[in-house]
Amino acid sequence: MRTNQPRTIYLSEYQVPAFLVDHVDLRFELFEDGARVHSTLTIRRNPEFPDQGEALVLDGDSLVLESVRMNGEAVPENGYQLKGEQLLVPEVPDHFELTVVTWIEPQNNTRLEGLYKSSGMFCTQCEAEGFRCITFFPDRPDVMARFRTRIEADRAAYPVLLSNGNDVDRGELVDGRHFVTWEDPFPKPCYLFALVAGDLVEKRDTFHTCSGRDIDLRIYVESRNAQKCDHAMDSLKRSMRWDEEVYGREYDLDIFMIVAVDDFNMGAMENKGLNIFNSSCVLASPDTATDAAFQRIEAIVAHEYFHNWSGNRVTCRDWFQLSLKEGFTVFRDAEFSADMGSPTVKRIEDATLMRTAQFAEDAGPMAHPVRPASYMEISNFYTLTIYEKGAEVVRMIHTLLGPELFRKGSDLYFERHDGQAVTTDDFVRAMEDASGRDLGQFRRWYEQAGTPVLDVSDEYDADQGVYRLKVQQRIPDTPGQTDKQPQHIPFALGLLGADGADLPLALADGDTDVPASRVLELTEAEHTFEFHGLAERPVPSLLRGFSAPVRVHYPWTRDQLMFLASHDSDGFNRWDAGQRLAVDVIQALEGQADDGEVDARLIDAYRRLLNDATLDQALVAKMLNLPSLAYLIELAKEADVQALHRAREKVLTTLAGTLREDLLACYHRNDDSDDYQLTPEAIARRSLRNTALAWLLRIDDAEACDLARVQFDRASNMTDQMGALRALVNSGFAAERGEVLDGFYQRWQDDPQVVEQWFSVQAASTEAGHLGKIRALLTHPAFEWTNPNKVRSVIGAFAGQNLSEFHQDDASGYRFLAEQVRRLDDLNPQIAARLVAPLTRWRKFAPVYREGMKTALEMIRDKDGLSRDVYEVVHKSLAGS
Template sequence: MRTEQPKMIYLKDYQAPDYLIDETHLTFELFEDHTLVHAQLVMRRNPAAGAGLPPLVLDGQLLELLSVQLDDRVLSSNDYQIDDSHLTLHPGSEHFSVDTSVKIHPETNTALEGLYKSGSMFCTQCEAEGFRKITYYLDRPDVMSKFTTTVIAEQHRYPVLLSNGNPVGNGPQDDGRHWATWEDPFMKPAYLFALVAGDLWCVEDSFATMSGRNVALRIYVEPENIDKCQHAMNSLKKSMRWDEEVYGREYDLDIFMIVAVNDFNMGAMENKGLNIFNSSAVLARAETATDAAHQRVEAIVAHEYFHNWSGNRVTCRDWFQLSLKEGFTVFRDAGFSADMNSATVKRIQDVAYLRTHQFAEDAGPMAHAVRPDSFIEISNFYTLTVYEKGSEVVGMIHTLLGAEGFRKGSDLYFQRHDGQAVTCDDFVKAMEDANGVDFSQFKRWYSQAGTPRLAVSESYDASARTYSLTFRQSCPQTPDKQEKLPFVIPVEIGLLDAQGAEIALQLTGEVAAGATSRVLSVTEAEQTFTFVGIAAKPLPSLLRGFSAPVKLSFPYDRDQLMFLMQHDSDGFNRWDAGQQLSVQVLQELIAQHQKGETLVLDPRLVTALRSVLGNEQLDQAMVAEMLSLPGEAYLTEISEVADVEAIHTAREFVRRQLAEQLFDGLWQRYQANRAVSKTTVYVAENEHFARRALQNIALSYLMLSGKPEVLAATLEQFESADNMTERLTALAVLVNSPFEAEKALALASFAEHFKDNPLVMDQWFSVQAGSPLPGGLQRVKALMEHPAFTIKNPNKVRALIGAFAGQNLINFHAADGSGYRFLADLVIQLNALNPQIASRQLAPLTRWRKYDDARQALMKAELERIRGSGELSADVYEVVSKSLA
């Protein structure tokens, strides 16, 4: 059992580094049972850190030190101090060099941090603090250096040797080994270092930049995946062009490379010039990847490419500023995806994810500000708050300044801070200076945790022809217990008259009416805005486009929500009105179930969705989104005390009622779209995505009818589909159906056909793990024995255990606590193998306060069992200890 608490690190304690590293020269000698790393660091005293020559404390973990040299002097063990985490030296001058040689063991590195092996390939993951597992270094983002890297390995096993920057030399050695040297001309911190060595094939292309330079593009994969790279390459070229056109950012090296790796803790990594990707985020072909996977690949390729400027050329000073690069870059990739696909559907999907998962994080024990004040393990802060909420904060700046003002601010930011490690304050300051505004109050979004609540009330004065909206903002307490001061909340609104027409908006004191949609800046705890010239009481359309990440409440009745679904010109709010209507109906049914009453569905929901289903002028992707009921996870999030059985029962009741009452419309839509699919070659483009999305959600409803013609259609789609989107949906529909024989045959044939494709088998695992039918835990345990599953691979863990605990709520939250015990056992096992993945799997247990007393006791007991299970990693210790606090 841990006897001492890991050290808490505080933002307030930040100090500039005592020393800087101007040049880093690395040589890697790769062998099968060890690796030798030789490092030469050209260093100097940091003039910003004060006078004198304090000890030089280099970071290092799991390193076997073979030799150390300070300038020309080889040091003995009496000349330095060493412990499990540091090597301390004593420089004798302000300018000096440090040479070290260490032995490491990538072949046994199951944590997948630093240098490790994925199958037969050597690769790295250094963000956030993995570089210290490679060599002794100042492993912090504000120490930036120019890197030259030489890699030496057996030529037959590892014909491809890659690192950051541009290739400057390579050649054979006499012993069957060969070498390659790479030089990165740009200063970068150690977390952006990358190395890959393997037997890889590549797809090549090129890109002409806006200044006329030709950039070589290469995507490296293992040979069996060479046919799955073209979509990623197309996405890369689109990203490069978009960043030039929208942000004026041109790529700066002669070559840009992506490598697909099967074993990877994250989605991808933006290492300068050599992006290392989880294979799930780069490999896509119609037969093996769904539409959602194609869109994910496009978005992640864009995200990592955009980091070249928002993260690499301008990086973060310390890890508390992580959202400086991640929130900004998520905002950038969301804008790209919106331009490449349907902007409204993209916004709907992003907000649905934010409300379900990030809002839950804000309300849980790991709640923290976008720029946190403290942490124990930085890996735990690669969170939805830093990424998705951080993106929303940047989006609010864009909303407040407008597109032109935001571009002026980003131009100044990149110009002012190119080659620097900076803070969130520096980003906001550039926006202020470029536009002559004061964002002092706005910066509370970076420092205050929690999801603000915005309650809105209305008042209409018929005689004065005025309409007033009063906004009251508050923010619940979070674990930091700090007082919450008013935020700046941009609220985009419109007003609709009785016919659904938009009203021109004129506030009191303004000389003329303006646009029909405008942004109100709510800056006070209570604030009223009054509109003049309003002939009759209007219906407000509030928070259009989800202009701020808040929980907004307004006393809409169901008829008003149906009206907004039909008439609101803002696509997002049309969808959101449907979601609010569904929530009201579902909560009514949940209450009926809890009282033991017969469930009765409000017919207005059926009427509203029948209208949506029959509207052939509406984007098919929008129809699919509006037909999607709020998920059980979201219904849990908005519940004071989540009743697992009632939520599941109510939602399934609504699905079956909709399937029955909308059958004809669903069947017509399904047949029409499936007919097009059967005669159309697969294309990874928005119009085709939309058609398949509506086709597949229709099928998922139709199967609830149990009609033989639907079973026949599902089997036809499963057997003859030419793409994974339709095939996997048909499989999922069968898995969740009562047709046991057909289900078993489909699962077996799918597994046999795709047994050699790990990513497709991950989808096979997830479909079964997510099935809410009884016996979920037993299915998952059986699947863990399948030869395609290994607990050492993060993708497998996420696909099976993550899907079960995070999505299959009715089975995971079984009243006997068996799901909780299962997850706790897995976390204890993973803690010793891969602490990052272990801590991330803990999230479902951390929300124990959300449930009834009996489940609270069971979940808390499992957290306590984990805490007492032995030596915990800092990753797991932090999450468990905060969850039990």
């Protein structure tokens, strides 16, 4: 068992840096057997640091130190110390230059932190603490410097040499080598440093800014991917224009570059002027990428570009403030995506992620506030709480202030803190100062972990025409936090009359010009609101637009949910009512799925959806999806996975069997024989068509099987081919399943991104993804242990999506995951730590699963040399057991 427990770092212990770095001059000599890094730092003591005699301490990780020089003179070996992985220089003047030469081996770096090799190219990932894997440095975000970088490499093998900023010099060297020098005029923390060297093709375009400047846009990819850049380039230009129009933010450098990398731990990285992307998040063509992939790429390109201001020009003071840049930027990219497509559908997607995954995180052992108070390993805090809940917190500020005052606040924030490393308090303070609103209580959203619960009850006084709504809020205990204080919650609602129309929301007698939808501000543990002038008892439409990341408990009847699903003017709540109705039906069948009958009202609701041409078809496509098994597990007090799975399957197969003719009609009505278009209307047609096909294949319908085979063979785009493949893989037609899987792989085996889809469609399938098949996929020639996308597409898809197979009562799925985490921990601790997540909430499950999950965690815990990343997750998951 591991005994060297990693140190816990606390926000309360923050101190300003003892030394500041004004300039960094880097020279990289790149070779096949390693890289030599020459780093010259211009350093001065920080006058704000209390101890002016402090020794210089530089962070390092896996470095071979070759030499140290100060102001051009060699520092003798007794003039510095290597303490652990840090370089200490005890005697330094107030101002000096320090030159350090290190040797690293990027070709052996499977952690993918710092400088490493992917598909033969050199590339970097320095967030959060990867720069210390390149050279010794005060590796913290509040040390900001200007960087100049010279890269030297063999011209034939690495004709493209890239770094941050602008290309200021280039030339030839001896032995067929060459160099390029880059200079970034803007100070930045080292986590935004980037370098790429490889044999890449360049796709170029130009963006004309609002002030009349022309920006050189470049995307670098391997030659085989040259035809997959157009969508990313168009997304980039749309993002740049949107940020100018909505936030007044213009790009500041002369060049903006994107590089696609196959081996990458994250989705993408916003390095100043040189964004490095996971290939799956930038490469797309209609024949290789689904509609969902196109939309994801557009959102990620926008996210990383928007970081140029919300993250780069204004960055975070310390890693506890991570949501300062990530939450704000996720909010910005969500609004962009809403403007580019369907706002209602985007809101549904975001809320689904929150309610299924982030709420689970809030209720688990790794629960933490949006601004954490402590951590052991910062890589573990790139969480849904930081990103998605952080974005919801920013959205609530937007709701409370309104769009004009929010824009005024964001302008003030950027102007006040340009070039600085700041905190979430600085962001909120800018919003307060610009709007005149006191957000003191609202700050609790950054400080308190957990998901608030709103218990809502009501009564109607027919004699007075008064409807009373009582709202009580509570926040469950989370690790290290009890007795939570009330949050400031924007609570949007409407009231529907018997005709389905919104009723006026008058809060006092005689109110005029009252709205049909209001945002009430909850600030106390309990509120009672009175609505006057109502001639009938209304049906409440609560938390419209998912106005806050909270759970709402209200005793809607099934008839009321049917009514809301048919009439609510708020598209999000219309979808939500359908989800609540389906959840209620599924939960009622749990434990009696073989004998129970599916409520005819649910069948009727789905029949109406399938045949209502007046509704937004993009919304219909979302409403047709049953609540996921993951969401049902999250709602359960003590989850019996197999019982929930059987109940859900009972509802799905009953709906599909009863509505067979309606589904076939929907399939044919949405036949998309035209050229591929990426419009909301076309996406909705394909989604409806493939949903209908999937449902019909779940009842092993022979006619649908023939339709799927024809669609698979004739599909002109990956969305339809993958739709047919997924439907057949999840059907009982074993022979057809094997044929299409083999045919798909033979066609696409040379395209890594498509092969990842092939892996995941099997690993996530209840029919094809049994444990024996998963083990076989790990030995497939296309699988690579060192490639995070391949690992996620098999192990991640199995444990995170194929829940009925993963949660077997013999605990075989849990043991399998523990084995793979132990193996991956030696290769890539970040990926290993993230794969532990399905085991962390073992207390949530019924006893038949609980002990096996706990035992699997203990199996991981007992590995010799366990990484800090995995140790923290497992330690917190088992705490108190």
